Amino acid sequence: MLLYQIAPKPAPDYTAAKTQRQKQRAAGLHPDYWYPALWSHELLAGQVKEVVFWKRSFAIFRGEDGVVRALENRCAHRQLKLSLGNVEGCELTCAYHGWTFDGGGQCTHIEHSLFGHKMPNVKIQAFPVQERYGIIFIFPGNPELKDEHALPEIPEWDRQSGWGKIPADFLWNAHHSIIIDNTCDFTHAYLHRDRRPFTYAELKHLGTEGDAVDLEYDTRVGDTRLQRLFVNQKSTNTNAMKLGYRYPYQWSSTDDKIKHWCFVLPMDERTTRAFFLFYFSPDTVRIPGVPFRLPQAIVNAVMPIAKRLFVTPLLDQDRMAVEAEQEGYDKHWDKPVPDLNPVPQAFMQLTIRKWEEYLAG
Ligand code: FES
Ligand SMILES: [Fe+2]
Incomplete structure (x- = not known):
């Protein structure tokens, strides 16, 4: 007599998937397309938010100029999430030691002493952004393809x-x-x-x-x-x-x-x-x-x-x-x-x- 059920094995990831159905349910979506990140009204000037696309985290922020920018969500210093930081002008400053990144991902300012070093040339990845239909869209893949895979016209x-x-x-x-x-x-x-x-x-x-x-x-x-x-x-x-x-x-x-x-x-x-x-x-x-x-x-x-x-x-x-x-x-x-x-x-x-x-x- 069966007195208990054996706990089910977790569903396989893509590489272990055997059937078409298992592959489908483990597949992501191709990053070389535009994906909705937030409604435009969810991100006011001066705000930053974390958005996750297929297990990758992005820091999306709107500068004081109203323009939205998207960066990989890690500070180049100690890898804190930049979405914990603050928007200053049109740049994003990490919450910990105050390193500042522009919309292109370049570190432009370090709040503390440089201890005699030159300003280091550090950069994180930036991603194309567009706002249409009241939605902020990001392009998480190869930015060179952003015009090839356009959003539908509505x-x-x-x-x-x-x-x-x-x-x-x-x-x-x-x-x-x-x-x-x-x-x-x-x-x-x-x-x-x-x-x-x-x-x-x-x-x-x-x-x-x-x-x-x-x-x-x-x-x-x-x-x-x-x-x-x-x-x-x-x-x-x-x-x-x-x-x-x-x-x-x-x-x-x-x-x-x-x-x-x-x-x-x-x-x-x-x-x-x-x-x-x-x-x-x-x-x-x-x-x-x-x-x-x-x-x-x-x-x-x-x-x-x-x-x-x-x-x-x-x-x-x-x-x-x-x-x-x-x-x-x-x-x-x-x-x-x-x-x-x-x-x-x-x-x-x-x-x-x-x-x-x-x-x-
Ligand atoms: S971890 Fe971001 S400034 Fe140090
Ligand atoms: Fe339905």
């Missing part, structure tokens, strides 16, 4: 576009691939059976081209009476949705009227911060009983309500599921995963191929 996110915008972010205890699978694998309509963001999904198209997987479902989007009240069914076809994994980002589009991008910050094998931008065409958003197109101010006012009523509760259900999937994987990583939908398989191949490209490079 003109709808401009202030003047008239589109309704909902930014949302979550720190989830799950591998990035579990999160990206979740956003595109519509077999999990059951999880959302009360909120019905998509129902009766049938895969119409799935294709991989270069570093992108595109797919389309026939599905009923926003399939409740309440959601239909707020979405103009005449101007928007809610019977299909296109989605994609444009490595390393994920997107969707319902009739080009309801869209989103999801940018993930993979922190380690079990921790991911996901930044979502949801946006809605001005002729899609309506208020029951109001016959005319809503002015921008009204659309803006409706968005936080939509976030509270629909987006946050929905993503909370996903959080429960992806964190539970991670827990299940950690215990049962050697069990087979009999997926019926080919979408997660296509995503898995892309994630592994890109990670192997990185490891080979």
Whole structure:
């Protein structure tokens, strides 16, 4: 008789992984892309914060000039985290002995006596930064490739576009691939059976081209009476949705009227911060009983309500599921995963191929 369970062996790291699934769940994301670090509003002038990209720590700081800079998070003197230090002007000073580093990583000043030495020429690594869509993005890989792997263009996110915008972010205890699978694998309509963001999904198209997987479902989007009240069914076809994994980002589009991008910050094998931008065409958003197109101010006012009523509760259900999937994987990583939908398989191949490209490079 079995009186106790043997503690499970930890999931293998990438080099020990045997199956495709084990490789996927141990893979990082290729650093030669732009990754979201923080919302712009999370970093005020004069502030420094630590951000982790795939087990590497970065000190991100905003100078008094408003410009954001990113450095590897270690002082060149005794390797303290520079995120413990202080922003002075447009430079970052270590908390311990007061060595100061500029945005290029050069040590420019030492607070204490040089004991007769010349000012030492020490430098730490600096990383490209850009702010777009209200997000601070860093490029943790080879800076020479920063223009080659550009961020997607989202003109709808401009202030003047008239589109309704909902930014949302979550720190989830799950591998990035579990999160990206979740956003595109519509077999999990059951999880959302009360909120019905998509129902009766049938895969119409799935294709991989270069570093992108595109797919389309026939599905009923926003399939409740309440959601239909707020979405103009005449101007928007809610019977299909296109989605994609444009490595390393994920997107969707319902009739080009309801869209989103999801940018993930993979922190380690079990921790991911996901930044979502949801946006809605001005002729899609309506208020029951109001016959005319809503002015921008009204659309803006409706968005936080939509976030509270629909987006946050929905993503909370996903959080429960992806964190539970991670827990299940950690215990049962050697069990087979009999997926019926080919979408997660296509995503898995892309994630592994890109990670192997990185490891080979
Ligand atoms: S450890 Fe940073 S100044 Fe000494
Ligand atoms: Fe979901």
